[in-house]
Amino acid sequence: MRRICICICTFVGIGAIFFLSAPLFAGKVTAANYPLRVHVIFRNGMRHYHGMGGGLSSLTRVDGLGEGNLFENGQPLGFDFTYNCDHPLTPQPAFETFMARWKKQGRVIEIVMPIIGGKPGQMDPCELKVTMKQDTVYLRHNGRVVEGSAAQFKQWMTAHQYDPEHGKNQPVNSESTKAPAETNRPN
Numbered sequence: 001m002r003r004i005c006i007c008i009c010t011f012v013g014i015g016a017i018f019f020l021s022a023p024l025f026a027g028k029v030t031a032a033n034y035p036l037r038v039h040v041i042f043r044n045g046m047r048h049y050h051g052m053g054g055g056l057s058s059l060t061r062v063d064g065l066g067e068g069n070l071f072e073n074g075q076p077l078g079f080d081f082t083y084n085c086d087h088p089l090t091p092q093p094a095f096e097t098f099m100a101r102w103k104k105q106g107r108v109i110e111i112v113m114p115i116i117g118g119k120p121g122q123m124d125p126c127e128l129k130v131t132m133k134q135d136t137v138y139l140r141h142n143g144r145v146v147e148g149s150a151a152q153f154k155q156w157m158t159a160h161q162y163d164p165e166h167g168k169n170q171p172v173n174s175e176s177t178k179a180p181a182e183t184n185r186p187n
Contacts, residue, residue, distance in 0.1 A: 029123045034099035037071040037164040041138040042145045062088045067138045071164050078133040085126035097164040
């Protein structure tokens with residue numbers, strides 16, 4: 001009887017360890033789980049804090065809105081979005097993109113962002129509620145955000161070997177500091 005109790009207790013103990021550690025394994029971010037890419041062109045947000053007494057407060061959430069481009073199956077498409085996340089949307093240098101996936105097709109995209117000041121590789125998810133554009137992308141031109149043709153932007157992507165879905169986040173044969181609208185502005 002004692003032997004059975006030890007075996008059952010060991011089995012239950014191992015099961016409890018696995019159950020408690022499962023969230024650690026479930027949260028692993030891999031490119032395969034996030035096949036889409038999102039380039040945030042513009043965003044603004046309001047930070048909300050909760051006071052902790054003594055003049056200290058902690059960030060509880062950030063909400064806001066913006067405009068971006070989704071790269072899915074080799075095609076770019078613009079969208080407007082709102083968000084409510086635990087951390088601010090981190091700025092993206094030049095043509096860099098966030099890994100993303102659909103949470104609700106055509107309505108909610110989840111992106112993952114590196115946590116500034118966190119451990120290397122540590123990521124934070126953020127849901128964007130989106131309204132997709134028709135045949136349109138967002139571009140920067142003279143410091144402003146403008147709309148452009150998705151088909152013309154796709155041609156620019158091909159000509160400059162820009163393919164964020166396959167790790168090509170920097171265009172070639174282009175002035176690296178200029179956005180597509182500034183180097184080859186669509187009509």
